[in-house]
Amino acid sequence: MIATLDDLDVEGTTVGVRVDVNSPIDDDGTLADDARLRAHVDTLSELLDRGGRVAVLAHQGRPGGDDFVSLDPHADRLSELLGRPVDYVDATFSAAAREAVSDLENGDCLVLENTRFYSEEYMEFDPERAARTHLVEGLEPVLDAYVNDAFAAAHRSQPSLVGLPTALPSYAGRVMETELDVLGSIEATPEPRVYVLGGAKVPDSIDVAWSVLENDLADHVLTAGVVGNVFLIADGVDLGDASSDFIYDQGYWDEIDRAADLLDAYGDRIALPRDVAVARDDERYELGVNALPPEEGESAMDVGESTLEYYQRILDDAETVILNGPAGVFEDDRFQTGTRRLYGAATDVSTSIVGGGDTASALRRLGVEGFSHVSTGGGAALRMLTAESLPAVSALENAPEQPAADD
Numbered sequence: 001m002i003a004t005l006d007d008l009d010v011e012g013t014t015v016g017v018r019v020d021v022n023s024p025i026d027d028d029g030t031l032a033d034d035a036r037l038r039a040h041v042d043t044l045s046e047l048l049d050r051g052g053r054v055a056v057l058a059h060q061g062r063p064g065g066d067d068f069v070s071l072d073p074h075a076d077r078l079s080e081l082l083g084r085p086v087d088y089v090d091a092t093f094s095a096a097a098r099e100a101v102s103d104l105e106n107g108d109c110l111v112l113e114n115t116r117f118y119s120e121e122y123m124e125f126d127p128e129r130a131a132r133t134h135l136v137e138g139l140e141p142v143l144d145a146y147v148n149d150a151f152a153a154a155h156r157s158q159p160s161l162v163g164l165p166t167a168l169p170s171y172a173g174r175v176m177e178t179e180l181d182v183l184g185s186i187e188a189t190p191e192p193r194v195y196v197l198g199g200a201k202v203p204d205s206i207d208v209a210w211s212v213l214e215n216d217l218a219d220h221v222l223t224a225g226v227v228g229n230v231f232l233i234a235d236g237v238d239l240g241d242a243s244s245d246f247i248y249d250q251g252y253w254d255e256i257d258r259a260a261d262l263l264d265a266y267g268d269r270i271a272l273p274r275d276v277a278v279a280r281d282d283e284r285y286e287l288g289v290n291a292l293p294p295e296e297g298e299s300a301m302d303v304g305e306s307t308l309e310y311y312q313r314i315l316d317d318a319e320t321v322i323l324n325g326p327a328g329v330f331e332d333d334r335f336q337t338g339t340r341r342l343y344g345a346a347t348d349v350s351t352s353i354v355g356g357g358d359t360a361s362a363l364r365r366l367g368v369e370g371f372s373h374v375s376t377g378g379g380a381a382l383r384m385l386t387a388e389s390l391p392a393v394s395a396l397e398n399a400p401e402q403p404a405a406d407d
């Protein structure tokens with residue numbers, strides 16, 4: 001049983017709130033998209049309105065990446081979104097950080113530095129060991145409670161996600177609560193149930209396909225994106241060197257065998273693209289699978305019209321659709337059609353659940369809206385769909401007893 005904000009006596013309590021505001025960053029270091037910050041406004045506003053003293057913890061990017069930047073711009077944007085001052089401290093658990101947290105008054109909010117600026121936070125630990133890291137031992141004395149609202153990072157067993165809830169009374173924030181409610185009760189959604197697996201996380205998508213087909217959760221699995229390309233190759237289609245090299249370069253070559261095994265076991269419930277779109281003379285050009293391979297250098301970048309009509313017919317009969325990953329390279333205007341049409345069709349299904357960071361950003365960019373639920377998580381949402389437990393969620397379940405809100 002996970003405690004929520006309803007169980008927390010907030011007033012005067014200093015709360016460490018782990019959020020996931022990991023966002024695309026422009027070349028000038030500013031935030032390219034603030035959707036993940038917006039998602040946490042309800043949790044943060046509620047804590048502040050109820051008189052909490054809030055220290056926000058979050059990561060941004062991965063070491064070595066161009067998006068591995070400070071949380072200073074995130075604090076500025078949060079301040080605008082919350083309509084109140086949000087201080088930023090360029091420290092996470094040092095004496096300076098502890099002093100800033102200790103100085104918080106009721107209704108104050110500050111953002112601590114990118115947790116991954118400290119090497120331990122980019123390592124995976126079991127919860128007990130995570131509780132003995134510098135980050136947790138440094139912060140725990142100045143915090144009364146911990147709230148985890150970072151569903152999108154809940155598949156990581158890093159100190160700020162599994163160590164703090166081992167050391168402090170802990171609660172799920174509103175984003176975490178909603179995500180667990182929706183994604184944890186997929187089997188209760190109406191049937192026929194269709195999964196659409198696109199995008200580029202091929203091993204994760206194949207794990208999901210195995211799990212939902214084996215457990216009879218899926219009436220159909222529709223494939224698109226790089227996932228669709230892997231299934232086409234597994235089915236014996238020659239997609240040409242460019243698409244094959246891309247899959248090989250991503251390290252996904254072994255996935256072709258797994259896709260072939262899946263087709264052997266559950267081929268009647270797996271739908272493959274019937275045509276693909278390539279760039280020819282700089283224009284979008286569609287080819288039926290019988291006309292493949294494409295010309296040299298051409299890569300399958302989207303699904304084509306005949307696939308979209310086929311998938312539309314399956315979606316017309318669906319009561320629930322669960323989607324992850326764009327149908328094509330939506331960043332290029334020529335290859336947005338598949339994602340716009342497929343996801344657009346999904347909004348007409350009575351229950352439509354979408355996961356994935358790139359997917360959510362594609363949908364915003366293409367103006368596709370009207371889903372029952374858009375998850376903040378990509379990898380975390382996929383992992384939940386395989387019914388695997390998420391380390392950060394298990395840590396909340398096993399957190400120390402908290403005093404009841406009315407005590």
Ligand SMILES: Nc1ncnc2c1ncn2[C@@H]1O[C@H](COP(=O)(O)OP(=O)(O)O)[C@@H](O)[C@H]1O
Binds near residue numbers: 301328
């Ligand atoms: N046919 C394709 N070839 C190459 N890349 C593709 C193709 N289809 C989709 N993609 C890429 O997949 C990426 C998103 O996939 P993924 O990270 O799995 O999504 P999410 O973050 O929503 O889980 C996008 O950058 C998109 O360009």
Ligand SMILES: O=C(OP(=O)(O)O)[C@H](O)COP(=O)(O)O
Binds near residue numbers: 152156357
């Ligand atoms: O963006 C995230 O996950 P996602 O790419 O699965 O949406 C989370 O912030 C986790 O980041 P990580 O995959 O660098 O641990």
